[in-house]
Amino acid sequence: MNLFFNVRKRIISCIDKLAASEAIPHGLALDNIAVEPPRDAAHGDVATNAAMVLAKPAAMAPRDLAEKLGRLLEEFDEVESADIAGPGFINIHLRLPFWHQCLGDILDLKNRFGESTIGEGKKVNIEYVSANPTGPLHIGHARGAVFGDVLASLLTKAGYDVTREYYINDAGAQVDALARSAFLRYREVLGYEIGQIEEGLYPGAYLKPVGQILAKKYKEKFENSSESEWLAPVRNVAIDEMMKLIRSDLAKLGVEPDIFTSERALVDSGEVVACLNDLDSRGLIYEGVLDPPKGKKLDEWEPRPQTLFKAVEFGDDIDRALKKFDGTWTYFAGDIAYHRDKFNRGFSYQIDVWGADHGGYIKRVQSAVKAVTDNQATLDVKICQLVKLLDNGKPIKMSKRSGNFVTLRALVDEVGKDIVRFIMLTRKNDAPLDFDLSSVTAQSRDNPVWYVQYAHARCNSLSRMIARQMPGLDITYSSLKASKFELLTEKSEIDLIKLMAGWPRLIEASAIAKEPHRIAFYLNDLASAFHSLWTQGKESPSLRFMIEDEPELTRARVALVCALQMVIASGLELLGIKPLEEMR
């Protein structure tokens, strides 16, 4: 399905032939042979460095080897020419019928076009968002949510068996602070004056409904009781309510994790203790004193003995604490157990999506994963950089402390989920992203969402036009599939097919690199090629899609547009975006 993969097979068969004829040695390493589109389309459809890679081990001059390979490649029907260029590249031009066949394949496969098997059904766990259950999600979470969700779709399309997971940090001091904040709201409902909410608690109004739920559930039960009595029950209610809130925020964005795992449940079930006992039995835990960090902040440093994990043995910079001063587990201790738990659930391939502020935590967790799975698991961590929210070029100020920050919900209500999703993927994940509220809804070339949707809608507008102007022409799906593709001979038409033919390769490359943003960029390219072709019809009537006295040519061109629409739609589908049928 991936044409570059197919050409690669051809090339390797040619290498085998050369080896069989003793022209080159047997068993040369083929791993470094690249088969890819040349940067400059004038160089051909497919280029390979095979001759350059093999030249040295074959003890031949690259160009001589290229010559031999090229001649053999030209024996294949679909190969028009195989030219030698530069230091020994082989540039392959494919014949028109090959591209016409591609178009037919796309129409046959519909939105399954682009599916790949490189994942080989391997289980992958993608953990993303994983925000503290202490309040509504904000705009920064939106990026991680979209990134993780689309990465999951992408890997699914590439043949992996993907599980989307959300880790609930419901065991630390933060949720105790949440409980205390909710308790204040509870007292507020009971008629007490709560005054200024103290530093360190959550002042947001979103906890008022939780206060009411508590009041309804417990009446005056905790009115005069001590914290040790009310903390746990209030905390449970508050966490439940926050998770409901978070789940509905995510759902608004079209994000629905497959499973939610609770940190507290891991602690309560003894998983954390079991995990650390295991490390301890292997001599990887000790009581020790860390050196102070070099450079800054020397003043507040006090050397203290702590329970430490030998992270250095597994690649981290220093050993890491497992217990806090009060004797409870650190977040890290829970995280070790959590990643081990994922491994025990069958995920030897794990991906975590984190915010930029957690970058310093990567080595630590990776070292733990190595230790705890005996190097049997791979953990990739993808970092999403900050999102800067702007309005007409001016930054919108946000402060989480005051409870005054732009929520994900408010953002989605303002511009819509599809736009949020697309814009979040208009930058590489590790680059900062500007999100300008005023420009993302603009209907112009510089708004990529609009531009891609417009291309999709334009495809429909062609069908409508045909129905009106050429009512006798059958452009049902089955008729389009049977149309005469050989009538498509214009360069720009074939170029469009070539671009579409690159979709499977793009999926695979994006999946390997774990870079879903490439899909958004590709869709932009596709849209651009189509808009260009469309406008060419203005100047050259022969290039129009609809030509009334040439029904067969028109049908073939509609088939081309139909295929394009399918590819755009399946790309948008991958991004979790609904393609628009018409622009309004």
Add this chain to the structure above:
RNA sequence: GGCUCCGUAGCUCAACCGGAUAGAGCACCGGCCUUCUAAGCCGGGGGUUGCAGGUUCGAGUCCUGCCGGAGUCACCA
């Protein structure tokens, strides 16, 4: 100071696990609307890929050292 990420056209960014003459958009200049949505398209100028070395047939991409920016730095999550 340690670690991580980033540094590409005036601006915002691409560049497919090392490939050929580094590409788009915006802005600027010049064209294209009785005709499928001009909400668009075409053309032009614009670069020592932060600097200096190294690895090799070949480096924006890999390695080392600097410069500049962001994040982070026992015990929080």
